[in-house]
Amino acid sequence: MSLNELTIAEARDALRKGDTTAAELTGACLSAIEKAGALNAFVHHTPEIAQEQAAAADQRLKAGDAPALCGIPLGIKDLFCTRGVPSQAASGILEGFRPEYESTVTRQLFASGAVMLGKLNMDEFAMGSSNETSVYGNAVNPWKVDDRLLTPGGSSGGSAAAVAGDLCLGATGTDTGGSIRQPAAFTGIVGIKPTYGRCSRWGIVAFASSLDQAGPMTKTVRDAAIMLQAMAGHDPMDSTSADIPVPDFEAALTGDIRGKKIGIPREYRMEGMPAEIEKLWADGAAMLRDAGAEIVDISLPHTKYALPAYYVVAPAEASSNLARYDGVRYGHRAALGKGDGIVEMYEKTRAEGFGKEVQRRVMIGTYVLSAGFYDAYYNRARKVRALIKRDFDEVFAAGVDAILTPATPSSAFGLGEMASADPVQMYLNDVFTVTVNLAGLPGISVPAGLDQKGLPLGLQLIGRPWAEGDLLNHAYVLEQAAGFAARPAKWWLEG
Amino acid sequence: MSIDIETARKVAHLARIAVPDAHLPDLARELSGILTFMEQLNEVDVTGVEPMTSVTPMRLKRREDVVTDGGYPEKVLSNAPDAREGFFAVPKVVE
Numbered sequence: 001m002s003l004n005e006l007t008i009a010e011a012r013d014a015l016r017k018g019d020t021t022a023a024e025l026t027g028a029c030l031s032a033i034e035k036a037g038a039l040n041a042f043v044h045h046t047p048e049i050a051q052e053q054a055a056a057a058d059q060r061l062k063a064g065d066a067p068a069l070c071g072i073p074l075g076i077k078d079l080f081c082t083r084g085v086p087s088q089a090a091s092g093i094l095e096g097f098r099p100e101y102e103s104t105v106t107r108q109l110f111a112s113g114a115v116m117l118g119k120l121n122m123d124e125f126a127m128g129s130s131n132e133t134s135v136y137g138n139a140v141n142p143w144k145v146d147d148r149l150l151t152p153g154g155s156s157g158g159s160a161a162a163v164a165g166d167l168c169l170g171a172t173g174t175d176t177g178g179s180i181r182q183p184a185a186f187t188g189i190v191g192i193k194p195t196y197g198r199c200s201r202w203g204i205v206a207f208a209s210s211l212d213q214a215g216p217m218t219k220t221v222r223d224a225a226i227m228l229q230a231m232a233g234h235d236p237m238d239s240t241s242a243d244i245p246v247p248d249f250e251a252a253l254t255g256d257i258r259g260k261k262i263g264i265p266r267e268y269r270m271e272g273m274p275a276e277i278e279k280l281w282a283d284g285a286a287m288l289r290d291a292g293a294e295i296v297d298i299s300l301p302h303t304k305y306a307l308p309a310y311y312v313v314a315p316a317e318a319s320s321n322l323a324r325y326d327g328v329r330y331g332h333r334a335a336l337g338k339g340d341g342i343v344e345m346y347e348k349t350r351a352e353g354f355g356k357e358v359q360r361r362v363m364i365g366t367y368v369l370s371a372g373f374y375d376a377y378y379n380r381a382r383k384v385r386a387l388i389k390r391d392f393d394e395v396f397a398a399g400v401d402a403i404l405t406p407a408t409p410s411s412a413f414g415l416g417e418m419a420s421a422d423p424v425q426m427y428l429n430d431v432f433t434v435t436v437n438l439a440g441l442p443g444i445s446v447p448a449g450l451d452q453k454g455l456p457l458g459l460q461l462i463g464r465p466w467a468e469g470d471l472l473n474h475a476y477v478l479e480q481a482a483g484f485a486a487r488p489a490k491w492w493l494e495g
Numbered sequence: 496m497s498i499d500i501e502t503a504r505k506v507a508h509l510a511r512i513a514v515p516d517a518h519l520p521d522l523a524r525e526l527s528g529i530l531t532f533m534e535q536l537n538e539v540d541v542t543g544v545e546p547m548t549s550v551t552p553m554r555l556k557r558r559e560d561v562v563t564d565g566g567y568p569e570k571v572l573s574n575a576p577d578a579r580e581g582f583f584a585v586p587k588v589v590e
Contacts, residue, residue, distance in 0.1 A: 096574070097574050098573075098574065099574075100567075100570040100571075100573060100574075195551070196550050196551055197551055197553070210549075210550060236556070236558070239555050239556055240549075240551075240553070242551070242553070243556070302539065304535070305535060305536055305538075305539055307532075308532055308533045308534075308535045308536050309536060311529065311532065311533060312533055312536070319510065323511075326511070327576060328575070328576075328583050328585055329574065329575055329583060330574035330575065330576075331574070331576070332576070333576035333577065336586060340586060341586055341587065341588070342585055342586050342587075342588050343511070344513075344586075345585065345586055346511040347508075347511050347512060347513035348513050350510075350511055350512045350513070351512050351513040351514065354512065359510075359512055360525060360526075360529075362510050362512065363506050363507060363510045363512065363522070363526060364526060364529055364530075365510075366506055366509045366510040367498075367506050367526065367530075368533075370506070370509060377530075377533060377536075379546050380536050380537075380539075380541060381533075381536060382546030382547045382548075383539075383541040383544040383545070383546050383547070384536055384539050384541065385546075385547045386544050386545060386546065386547040387539065387541070387544060389547065389550065422528060423525065423528070423529060424528060424529060424532045427532075438550075439550065440550030440551050465551065
């Protein structure tokens with residue numbers, strides 16, 4: 001086994017025992033990245049930073065001062081501002097932007113000794129479910145069953161492809177409507193979106209501030225626990241970051257869920273749901289029952305309205321957040337014609353810099369916030385959002401510990417296959433994940449099996465607010481029982 | 496709700512995104528499609544429901560009203576497409 005194929009937990013133990021070094025581990029990943037251009041996962045390479053950080057990590061390991069992530073090579077989603085390194089949210093409008101500061105999450109990761117291999121592909125401003133809206137071009141799923149190239153999902157598509165393709169041991173992702181959990185499911189890896197407020201949003205390019213959360217994307221549930229530990233925590237720079245203690249997530253992985261109550265929401269049984277997804281879901285419930293949990297039917301009556309509510313709230317917040325890209329302080333500015341004033345500068349800059357999907361969402365957001373429509377759309381959506389959260393509150397108040405659902409309505413689809421579809425068709429990818437963002441809850445996607453085509457499928461577990469430890473433990477039990485061991489063939493190494 | 500071409504033009508301008516006239520019919524159609532999807536929200540009885548302002552009940556933190564950061568204009572300006580003499584430069588705004 002090559003070093004880049006290790007899990008974070010395996011690498012940590014090998015580093016501490018002195019069986020390998022951070023430099024060797026980093027070298028193995030850098031060489032895997034070099035050979036994986038076909039996946040288009042890494043879009044900015046930082047080998048010098050990686051080697052420097054690895055050398056420092058080896059010093060700390062030698063000195064016996066090595067936190068869990070010390071010497072672990074990671075990929076960082078392009079949405080995170082990293083000092084001196086291009087951070088452009090996969091958008092043309094941030095071309096050339098090199099932040100003078102470090103996001104809180106990456107600062108914390110580096111403080112615990114993690115190594116940054118480079119920046120990862122994503123959908124532009126995290127708006128997309130297939131990584132096809134990126135200014136860098138599509139990221140490609142390492143899983144391939146015929147001659148088609150498949151999407152790794154989105155928006156954290158580069159993160160998912162990099163972890164599933166063994167280019168790094170773990171990656172950061174962000175999740176506004178499913179952007180960690182859907183790509184994790186499409187690539188057979190684990191992805192957790194923590195409770196809103198668990199990870200600081202400071203220095204992460206904002207999409208929809210009331211929904212955005214960062215989280216880890218990893219090969220195993222244990223790795224997710226280890227990495228989330230380093231990412232989480234209170235930050236005075238983010239006024240919505242929760243000032244509550246971060247428990248030991250890895251210690252929560254006891255494998256014991258006896259007596260826990262798992263809810264199966266009947267509204268997630270969508271019309272036209274593929275039989276194999278339905279079966280996977282039932283199998284997952286049986287695994288948790290066999291582990292001693294009680295399975296109960298529950299109702300989340302407003303589920304149907306989550307997607308339309310999301311597609312009002314998220315674009316509204318995005319239109320406001322993205323107003324800052326005006327060609328004045330950073331990034332792209334359009335060449336101006338004679339007599340062009342400041343309004344032409346804004347309009348031309350934003351037309352050139354933003355891709356089609358981003359433009360569409362900014363305009364929808366502008367519309368639903370405009371005078372005369374604010375109440376009809378935006379306020380109504382916020383009321384429906386309150387009802388969606390109330391649905392979950394009531395279920396948890398009735399004693400449910402976690403909720404089990406499918407992660408996605410299908411396995412990975414082909415790149416380009418949705419190109420002529422209605423934008424709303426693409427939005428349906430988020431149907432099982434978006435409720436969790438609207439309610440601010442933690443949710444995790446766990447690989448649970450392969451479909452008939454041989455592509456990974458994931459199950460989602462949703463937890464109580466701030467109970468990521470308990471949620472990870474449920475996910476750990478599911479992971480052990482499902483025993484998902486399939487790996488993609490490394491076709492990109494040939495030829 | 497269907498968006499006509501004039502409304503699409505107005506929305507594009509409010510969003511400060513230049514859209515050529517030739518693209519306005521397509522834009523109007525796309526926006527109308529998305530708004531139709533959102534209209535499902537009208538089925539929900541929201542009587543007496545407060546619009547959500549914060550997903551987790553929290554009071555925004557307060558801090559002392561003191562300067563905690565700053566003093567590096569060169570860093571602030573380092574990514575500007577056009578900066579001169581310590582300022583962001585833009586096309587003439589006032590005649």
